[in-house]
Every structure is written in structure tokens, then in C-alpha cells.
Amino acid sequence: MNEIPGDLKFMKSHEWARVEDNGTVTIGISDHAQGLLGDLVYVELPSVGDDVTAGNACAVVESVKAASDVYAPVSGKVVSVNSALADKPETINEDAFGEGWIFVVKPSNLAEESEELLDPDAYVELIDSEEH
């Protein structure tokens, strides 16, 4: 598994969130999640301008095997989506924590909602416990 960058926060459902210097939040799925899904072949992105609510499904990643919802780690307005994934969904397999980002949100309630997210150590503990 790839090293998990220390500035990421996680949902139990395997999404990651990174607070950028400009205050927006970049969101993707973890390297562990892409490994479980296998080869990704399609990503259904949200639209720029969509309002998303923490805990709600707002994108879908599909592998050959299965479709899986992507939940918003934080609430806010979608300000950017990774349209390169439309033609190269496998980017998530190759670089889940980097080029495989899915969308960016301008958060509306970050301080409170980020309390609910796991830091990298707690996330690693969670996936270790799921494997055993």
C-alpha cells in the first residue's frame, strides 16, 4: 500500500479529505479502497455548483467488479471536479491520494465536520481491523 500522506483525514467508508491552503477541501478515495474495488472503469462525478452534505453519496466509482458510492466527508459547494477521470478512471488505481482526486468542495461547516473524520493512524487501524 502507498504511504498515506499525513495531511489527509478519512471517513470509515474510505474517502479521504485534504484541507488546502485556500480553505477548499479536496476529496478522493483511499488507496485501500481502490485495491478492494480493483480496476476502475468509470467515475460518475458531481457537477460544479452542486451542494453536497457530509455523509451523503455524491459520486460513484465503478470497477469491473462493482459500483460504489463516494460519500462527501464534509458539506459545502462543489467548486471543481477531476474531469480527467472521465477518460482515465484508472488514475485512481495508480495514484489514489494524488492525481486520482475526485472533486473539491468549498466547505460550509468544516470545523465541526472535520472532528468526525479519522487521522491517518486511526484509519490504518480501522482497515487493519477489517482485514482480520
Place this chain on the structure above:
Amino acid sequence: MTQQTILNATHRALGAKMVDFGGWDMPLSYGSQIEEHHAVRRDAGMFDVSHMTVVDLHGAKTRAFLRHLFANSVDKLKVSGKALYSCMLNESGGVIDDLIVYYLAEDFFRVVVNAATHDKDLAWIEKQAKAFDVKVTERADLAMIAVQGPNARAKAQSLLSPATREKAAKIGKFVACEGDGLFIARTGYTGEDGYEIVVPQAQAVDLWNRLLAADVKPAGLGARDTLRLEAGMNLYGQDMDETITPWEAGLAWTVALDADRDFIGRAALEKQKADGVRRIMVGLVMDDKGVLRHGQRVVTAHGDGEILSGTFSPTLGKAIAFARVPAGTAESAQADIRGKLAPVRVVKYPFVRDGKAIDGI
């Protein structure tokens, strides 16, 4: 309890992701299942299919028994080694299982049935065999490795003794030969040329490793599923079951309504044919992005249908599916993907044969 094939530790040592399939702990993939798929389409791949059930049938009346048991006619099998694909039906014409039968001698036929249907198949075969005095022997001592792809036969042949190699090189499609302790059949479930090799368990790991050394890529059930769907081959339990007749499962070509043969399910099939078959199986292709999946609703001009097997086709780069739809459905339909209706084309399958997309797909 989950069963393991003799190759289980070999799969794990290769880093396979394992999954339960019909009560067996089987490799889903060893890495990228799409790369495994392409390896079979472009070169050579191998699958552990030892979970499948090999059943040997012995007795003077074996042919008469199989004329009664199968919807396809074993009368087509005239030369030793010749194989036939057939359905085994219940009295209502529903499919108990699909299988391959090999004719070896008048008193010896071999049948290979699915893993998930093992118990009911054996019970049914044994029950029906009594009247014909046929001895039914499950060959749990045998493993099976499918070697598939344009280069599969050459690579497999390179491992055989000169005498067996000569035999294996000569056999036509859907024919088996024996040699080096192996039962080598030119059959498969991928739409590519290749062999299915039945091997005594004690030799199976060695054969697998020698194939690996001959640059045959291990491939898992994930690739096996996308390959067989591209090749237009049904999966039992998903595309048909005991409530579905061959007419409704795109398997009319496997039913032989020959004269003077009273096979189980025949009366029901003839009645359904006379009354009119109301549901048919068709192929679907989606040109837009997205993936067709089992269970999605299909909207047609004649009413709703359902996707049976659906996947992303690595060869075509788009979604394909089998769907059961009202008879008369032609050309176009829509698939309900998470509440949105996506246009799909209704096509004749196979979608892919011998490495290439079929014209019009």
C-alpha cells in the same frame, strides 16, 4: 465449509485476491483483472477450474441414458474424444445445469458440470441413471487447468512428450485426447482457442508451474467472467436457472428436437415453443460511459426486462450485457442505471471472438 482446490496455496503464493465462488475459495485476480483479460485475448492465460465437477459414466447403456438426460443429442458424438455442450433439464424444461459431455467409448462418457450445482447435479444424475444401470463416479481426484488464448495451445504443447504433443496438436475444436496422464480437451469458456486440461491432483501444481514458466499468465475468476460474457457464453445461476428454459436463455441451438428421442423436459419445451416464447435473451451494448450490471431494469417498447450478466468489456472499452426482455425487442432499449435511463443497443452476441470485436458490435 469453504473448499480449496489443490492449487490454493499456489494462488496465494502468487498474491491472488481470493473470493468464495460456489463454496470454493478461488482466485478473483492476481493483480489487474483487465490485464489478465488482455493476456488471454492477446497471448495466453490460465485458470484453475478444479472446482468444476468431473463425473465419469460407465455402463453399456450410457449413450441411451444421456439421450434421455440431455437436451442436446449425444447421437452427434460419433468419434471417441468428441465433446458436446448441453443443458440438463427438469420436467418443466427448466435448466438444472449446463455442461460439457465427452464421448470416450460406448460404455464410457465423461461429463463436466458446474461447481455451484455439484450436489443437485449428482443427485439428479444418480437418480436418473438407475433405470439405465449406469455407474456414476465423481472424479474428485482430478484437477483441471484451462489454458486459453491465441498462443495457449503452442505453449501448452511445449510441455508435452513428443507423442502426446502430436495428438494434442492434431485435435480439432471440441475434441479431447489423452496422454502423459492428462485429458486434454480443446474447449474453453473465453472465446479463444486453447485447452482445458484435466490432470491428476498430484501433478496439478507441477503442471501449473511449468505453464507459468512457459509464460502463461495466471488469470482469475474476474477475467474469466468478462471473457465469457464477451464471448457470449451463459453463466449458470445468473443467465439461466431451473425456472428458465433454453428458449428463454439464448440456448435454442443446444436443444436437439430429433425424432424418437424422449429427453427430460422435451414435452415442456415443445409446448412452450407451440404457445410462443414470451421472453428472450439478447445482448446489449452501451455506447455512453457507465457500466451495465446484473439486476438493472431494461425498458423496451414491449415492456420491461432485466439485465442478467453485465460488465465492462475490456476488449470493447464499453459496457456489455445479457438481458432477458419481452419477445419482439429489437434494436434499442434503455437501461435503468441508478434511476437514470441510458440508451443501449440490442445486439446479437457473441460480442468478441478470437480477440476481435464482432462486426456491428
